[in-house]
Amino acid sequence: MRSGEELDGFEGEASSTSMISGASSPYQPTTEPVSQRRGLAGLRCDPDYLRGALGCLKVAQVILALIAFICIETIMECSPCEGLYFFEFVSCSAFVVTGVLLILFSLNLHMRIPQINWNLTIFGFLATAVYAVNTFLAVRKWRVSVRQQSASDYIRARTESRDADGRPEVQRLDT
Numbered sequence: 001m002r003s004g005e006e007l008d009g010f011e012g013e014a015s016s017t018s019m020i021s022g023a024s025s026p027y028q029p030t031t032e033p034v035s036q037r038r039g040l041a042g043l044r045c046d047p048d049y050l051r052g053a054l055g056c057l058k059v060a061q062v063i064l065a066l067i068a069f070i071c072i073e074t075i076m077e078c079s080p081c082e083g084l085y086f087f088e089f090v091s092c093s094a095f096v097v098t099g100v101l102l103i104l105f106s107l108n109l110h111m112r113i114p115q116i117n118w119n120l121t122i123f124g125f126l127a128t129a130v131y132a133v134n135t136f137l138a139v140r141k142w143r144v145s146v147r148q149q150s151a152s153d154y155i156r157a158r159t160e161s162r163d164a165d166g167r168p169e170v171q172r173l174d175t
Contacts, residue, residue: 068094
């Protein structure tokens with residue numbers, strides 16, 4: 001049998017008895033255990049969200065926005081293209097934004113970013129849409145007023161040219 005000195009091991013080495021008990025060993029674990037990673041490896045699709053009303057609505061929005069964008073891209077020629085360009089922008093933007101939201105909600109990524117209140121964010125998108133409609137209506141009203149102004153200028157100019165025949169102080173060049 002070994003003596004007590006032999007059980008302690010070599011100088012500077014922990015003894016087998018102290019490693020078992022762990023209380024008197026100078027070699028205590030200094031790091032914390034590794035927690036589960038929160039990276040992209042744990043992504044799973046949430047079928048309950050996709051089967052629910054909100055998920056079905058998001059899928060329908062993405063599909064319809066994609067179809068609208070494809071349809072607008074098939075037009076080869078247009079004469080007043082401003083409305084066409086606006087529709088192209090809106091359909092492409094709707095496809096991208098709604099697609100990103102569908103991915104966020106179906107993969108539960110919104111739960112990993114608790115600093116953002118996602119319900120209020122959706123209301124922010126709605127407010128942005130309302131402002132966009134307001135801007136569109138304001139521009140349309142402005143264009144109508146510009147057209148009316150140019151039409152009234154044309155009518156005024158025509159009226160003044162007719163009145164020149166009746167005024168003796170205006171001489172006609174063709175006589």
